[in-house]
Amino acid sequence: MTRLRDLTRQRFGGLTVVAYTGSSRWLCRCDCGRDCIRTYKSLHLDSQHACDEKLELELSIQLSIAKESERNKMIVSIKKF
Ligand SMILES: [Zn+2]
Numbered sequence: 001m002t003r004l005r006d007l008t009r010q011r012f013g014g015l016t017v018v019a020y021t022g023s024s025r026w027l028c029r030c031d032c033g034r035d036c037i038r039t040y041k042s043l044h045l046d047s048q049h050a051c052d053e054k055l056e057l058e059l060s061i062q063l064s065i066a067k068e069s070e071r072n073k074m075i076v077s078i079k080k081f
Contacts, residue, residue: 005040012043015051 007017007026015028015038025037030051 007040007043012038015043017043 004020004024006020008019010017012028014031015036016031017038018027018029018035021027021037024039024041026040026043028036028038028043028051030036032051034051036051
């Protein structure tokens with residue numbers, strides 16, 4: 001059993017860990033302002049600026065869907081007025 005280390009606010013290359021998202025994955029903010037999700041392992045392997053890598057993780061897709069639906073809601077509310 002390995003205990004999960006709290007990586008919040010720690011920096012890995014150009015990435016700063018923002019929050020734990022579950023399933024050993026961390027939400028990270030890049031110096032360029034983009035968010036990405038990294039596993040503990042990939043944070044330690046990638047010491048360079050790496051937010052541009054393909055985000056194959058389901059969680060990142062879920063996040064973008066959430067943002068998309070928020071945008072749609074905004075458009076809908078604008079149309080009403
Ligand atoms: Zn970046």
